[in-house]
Amino acid sequence: xxxxxxxxxxxxxxxxxxxxxxxxxxxxxxxxxxxxxxxxxxxxxxxxxxxxxxxxxxxxxxxxxxxxxxxxxxxxxxxxxxxxxxxxxxxxxxxxxxxxxxxxxxxxxxxxxxxxxxxxxxxxxxxxxxxxxxxxxxxxxxxxxxxxxxxxxxxxxxxxxxxxxxxxxxxxxxxxxxxxxxxxxxxxxxxxxxxxxxxxxxxxxxxxxxxxxxxxxxxxxxxxxxxxxxxxxxxxxxxxxxxxxxxxxxxxxxxxxxxxxxxxxxxxxxxxxxxxxxxxxxxxxxxxxxxxxxxxxxxxxxxxxxxxxxxxxxxxxxxxxxxxxxxxxxxxxxxxxxxxxxxxxxxxxxxxxxxxxxxxxxxxxxxxxx
Amino acid sequence: xxxxxxxxxxxxxxxxxxxxxxxxxxxxxxxxxxxxxxxxxxxxxxxxxxxxxxxxxxxxxxxxxxxxxxxxxxxxxxxxxxxxxxxxxxxxxxxxxxxxxxxxxxxxxxxxxxxxxxxxxxxxxxxxxxxxxxxxxxxxxxxxxxxxxxxxxxxxxxxxxxxxxxxxxxxxxxxxxxxxxxxxxxxxxxxxxxxxxxxxxxxxxxxxxxxxxxxxxxxxxxxxxxxxxxxxxxxxxxxxxxxxxxxxxxxxxxxxxxxxxxxxxxxxxxxxxxxxxxxxxxxxxxxxxxxxxxxxxxxxxxxxxxxxx
Numbered sequence: 001x002x003x004x005x006x007x008x009x010x011x012x013x014x015x016x017x018x019x020x021x022x023x024x025x026x027x028x029x030x031x032x033x034x035x036x037x038x039x040x041x042x043x044x045x046x047x048x049x050x051x052x053x054x055x056x057x058x059x060x061x062x063x064x065x066x067x068x069x070x071x072x073x074x075x076x077x078x079x080x081x082x083x084x085x086x087x088x089x090x091x092x093x094x095x096x097x098x099x100x101x102x103x104x105x106x107x108x109x110x111x112x113x114x115x116x117x118x119x120x121x122x123x124x125x126x127x128x129x130x131x132x133x134x135x136x137x138x139x140x141x142x143x144x145x146x147x148x149x150x151x152x153x154x155x156x157x158x159x160x161x162x163x164x165x166x167x168x169x170x171x172x173x174x175x176x177x178x179x180x181x182x183x184x185x186x187x188x189x190x191x192x193x194x195x196x197x198x199x200x201x202x203x204x205x206x207x208x209x210x211x212x213x214x215x216x217x218x219x220x221x222x223x224x225x226x227x228x229x230x231x232x233x234x235x236x237x238x239x240x241x242x243x244x245x246x247x248x249x250x251x252x253x254x255x256x257x258x259x260x261x262x263x264x265x266x267x268x269x270x271x272x273x274x275x276x277x278x279x280x281x282x283x284x285x286x287x288x289x290x291x292x293x294x295x296x297x298x299x300x301x302x303x304x305x306x307x308x309x310x311x312x313x314x315x316x317x318x319x320x321x322x323x324x325x326x327x328x329x330x331x332x333x334x335x336x337x338x339x340x341x342x343x344x345x346x347x348x349x350x351x352x353x354x355x356x357x358x359x360x361x362x363x364x365x366x367x368x369x370x
Numbered sequence: 371x372x373x374x375x376x377x378x379x380x381x382x383x384x385x386x387x388x389x390x391x392x393x394x395x396x397x398x399x400x401x402x403x404x405x406x407x408x409x410x411x412x413x414x415x416x417x418x419x420x421x422x423x424x425x426x427x428x429x430x431x432x433x434x435x436x437x438x439x440x441x442x443x444x445x446x447x448x449x450x451x452x453x454x455x456x457x458x459x460x461x462x463x464x465x466x467x468x469x470x471x472x473x474x475x476x477x478x479x480x481x482x483x484x485x486x487x488x489x490x491x492x493x494x495x496x497x498x499x500x501x502x503x504x505x506x507x508x509x510x511x512x513x514x515x516x517x518x519x520x521x522x523x524x525x526x527x528x529x530x531x532x533x534x535x536x537x538x539x540x541x542x543x544x545x546x547x548x549x550x551x552x553x554x555x556x557x558x559x560x561x562x563x564x565x566x567x568x569x570x571x572x573x574x575x576x577x578x579x580x581x582x583x584x585x586x587x588x589x590x591x592x593x594x595x596x597x598x599x600x601x602x603x604x605x606x607x608x609x610x611x612x613x614x615x616x617x618x619x620x621x622x623x624x625x626x627x628x629x630x631x632x633x634x635x636x637x638x639x640x641x642x643x644x645x646x647x648x649x650x651x652x653x654x655x656x657x658x659x660x661x662x663x664x665x666x667x668x669x670x671x672x673x674x675x676x677x678x679x
Contacts, residue, residue, distance in 0.1 A: 076583040088574035102582035
């Protein structure tokens, strides 16, 4: 097993003409870590990956792999291997030739290549497919061949550019587990690019959330979900209800926010905003659908709000109730299905409550577009 | 499957109008324009050279004298074989192969560049620049080459004036003008098939190979060329066939001492007035070219179906 190698981006800027694709990226990825860049399409995450793999040089700043500045090293000279979004298997080479192409480049004998191919094919459980062409394989098998091909070069860092996006849901979920398993086994650093927050949260040790070339937050999955650093992160990762307003008062780690619609509500100030928010600032309060519940006590309180039910839906593991929300938007509440009987509340006014710890206040900012 | 069912299926798929048109057009193209004329040439090539009144008379029998003539020459000639005609024949084929190789070497990088840069505007201008010269007719282009390569032509003038050479080089006698002219004439037929194939090559494959440490030549050897093989063979086939069968360029650009085999054929048909002999020579050229193409295709493991891609 290889010891993982750290990857550091130091003040990396990448420009294409006037367009800034990546702005001031500072990221430290520990050796042996499963690290994800998560963001909507066009946010610059693939550009960062290309800068790490060497297909493009940053306009400014440094890419360090294992403490070594990679400037001037082309993709064929870096200890990285890239798995492409469309996998880019060589269609005219057999599976085993595909897998051992990097050894062929190094001039390894056919016997050695065969041996290595057999080892890798066994690892991905495709030993009987070695003589086939990629076009004869299923989607998941191709996926595994691409992983084996990348690992064959024994890279220090494996870069994955949304490799699961072409698979159907079931297979995608299965491959998540498998990828994570492979990463644990080989122990090298994985850098994973995705727009799918489910993938990022389930597989990664750390996640960087990107928006329009800017890295908004780097943290563990749970911190990203529970303690977002910006309004964008709060709205992009998972579902969230947003309420706009102004800070009415501050009290330690909590704030009262005068919302445009429901009066004053209390919430925890996000760690990133603590100390920087003042009374009167434009703010946004986020509360997740699963943090809302129907209040038994309907008297007014700072953690209660009432709204009219627009419609309801049953999703299996939960009932979703949609109510009149802020600025014409819907407010969503998810009630876990634990077998309770529920009567439809369509058209009624409901009083909802939440625990102030589970609602977050952040400075007003750009939201992820749906 | 019986014929009736095949036809019924065919008409159901294409409709009566289009189906009939396709059948007639393809029949006309293949049978009337290709097979019948070639069959009549084949028939000609086995007949005696007779004056018109004797045609169809008792003397008009089948013979292989013209094929014999190509191999052994006229009876009572000095040497045992027809050294002159066979020499020209072999030289023509070798020269056509040479022209094909030159075109391939010139066109592959260009086709690769055109196919892989999704440059848009610039690529379109390049393609246009390649096509526009073909608006000029073949004879004019050949004469233009004669002027450029002439004793006092552009190339000699430049070389003389810069002091590179003391005497003008006779490009025409050395056949350089001819090879250049032929290579130039069929460049598009080489570029476009290769370009078409390479354009559909996924760029990620090249990057993947590069990422795995492959130098540029290995990327071409292992990824691009195998992928482009159908285009390359289609281009080579066309350039080879057309060069071997070219007439205008050798007529205008050929040196005084070197004949192209087509010129000999032309002479038998035209000034010689001996159609059967011309037909026999033409058939030999055609069959030899087809054999060369088929054996090269076999050697490079290209399937017939790939050529049509």
